[in-house]
Amino acid sequence: MSGPAVAAVRRAVREFLAAIEAPAELCVAVSGGADSLALAEATAYVGHHRGHRVRALVVDHGLQDGSAKIAADAAAAAKALGADEAEVRRVDVTGPGGPEAAARKARYGALAGHDLVLLGHTLDDQAETVLLGLGRGSGPRSLAGMRPHDPPWGRPLLAVPRATTRAACAELGVEPWEDPHNAEARFTRVRLRTEVLPLLEDVLNGGVAAALARTAAQLREDSEALDTSADRIFTRAGGVEGLDVAVLESEPAALRRRVLRRWLLASGVRELTDAHLRAVDALVARWRGQGGVWLPGNLEARRCRGRLCVISQPTTRGD
Incomplete structure (x- = not known):
């Protein structure tokens, strides 16, 4: 027994x-x-x-x-x-x-x-x-x-x-x-x-x-709910090929950054940090005509004509 x-x-x-x-x-x-x-x-x-x-x-x-x-x-x-x-x-x-x-x-x-x-x-x-x-x-x-x-x-x-x-x-x-x-x-x-x-x-x-394990479970449930909403916004904003800034800028930061994170990972960005994500988010939330954001893998996120795109910069950072 x-x-x-x-x-x-x-x-x-x-x-x-x-x-x-x-x-x-x-x-x-x-x-x-x-x-x-x-x-x-x-x-x-x-x-x-x-x-x-x-x-x-x-x-x-x-x-x-x-x-x-x-x-x-x-x-x-x-x-x-x-x-x-x-x-x-x-x-x-x-x-x-x-x-x-x-x-x-x-x-x-x-x-x-x-x-x-x-x-x-x-x-x-x-x-x-x-x-x-x-x-x-x-x-x-x-x-x-x-x-x-x-x-x-x-x-x-x-x-x-x-x-x-x-x-x-x-x-x-x-x-x-x-x-x-x-x-x-x-x-x-x-x-x-x-x-x-x-x-x-x-x-x-x-x-x-x-208590820590319970906290983790609660946060997982919250994150899964936010991710589901972010997936819908991601599709509405244009998906992997580029994101419509007008769709993103009215969303809360927590959802907007989840959309950006999914987009950047799908675009081939690896070793994505919080600093990278916030810099790309500034292209939406604090747009002042600034240049692109350099990302791991010789990639750059840019805002052009109201859309965000990721381009490859194999040798130089570019402007």
């Missing part, structure tokens, strides 16, 4: 799968930690009752001695917990942004290519994400945290505390692997987890992680 923690994880997976159109094969990312092992067991249990096949995907980052054995042990544990298949994918962790960002990019690249991949992010991970966004001033999209379903990624455990996944592993008689990187204070998330959140919980008398 399963205990209350195992039942809570299974219930979260059952509710998640009932809310989406789940494919025949459910993939689960497994690291060997408590969150992913609890998720793998719940996915196998619930998935098999629903007629799904379950595949465990283990990413070997190769960042420490013995990583191949750790990955193989994680795959074996997933099979023992009910997964139909388990495979290890080795990646090279390189690139800009520091080790955390490089590892994350490599991991998501290795996991891509499936209709649905379930990830073991918990309520505590969501709280950390919201705090990171708040500290960086990243705006409402970042504060809205991780989406439960952001195809192909699925996160059934965003309302489940980390303590519950640990308890589930204990009930299952499984000893999870403890990643030594999770104890290294040089990583921002580790300090948030071990220093900042415990301090906030103490000062505010508990419930901070759950």
Whole structure:
């Protein structure tokens, strides 16, 4: 018989799968930690009752001695917990942004290519994400945290505390692997987890992680409503080929900037910052005949004859 923690994880997976159109094969990312092992067991249990096949995907980052054995042990544990298949994918962790960002990019690249991949992010991970966004001033999209379903990624455990996944592993008689990187204070998330959140919980008398997760959910709902309105304005203003300033200038800033953001991303602008977005917005809201706005990728946003357009400037900035 399963205990209350195992039942809570299974219930979260059952509710998640009932809310989406789940494919025949459910993939689960497994690291060997408590969150992913609890998720793998719940996915196998619930998935098999629903007629799904379950595949465990283990990413070997190769960042420490013995990583191949750790990955193989994680795959074996997933099979023992009910997964139909388990495979290890080795990646090279390189690139800009520091080790955390490089590892994350490599991991998501290795996991891509499936209709649905379930990830073991918990309520505590969501709280950390919201705090990171708040500290960086990243705006409402970042504060809205991780989406439960952001195809192909699925996160059934965003309302489940980390303590519950640990308890589930204990009930299952499984000893999870403890990643030594999770104890290294040089990583921002580790300090948030071990220093900042415990301090906030103490000062505010508990419930901070759950409150941050609720805030993220509320902001996601607000953002989705604003995005729906912005989509209609985007179409009315002209779409990717260029935007009619007359349509935009009467809209509230929150909607107008969402339209501009969608347009700039669709036009090929990458690494779009808040400063870029506000500079382009000034071509609408504070038009004084100024020149264009230089954007990443040698692109420039200009206002011409009452319309906004993006042009390529491959060698020089242009006027």
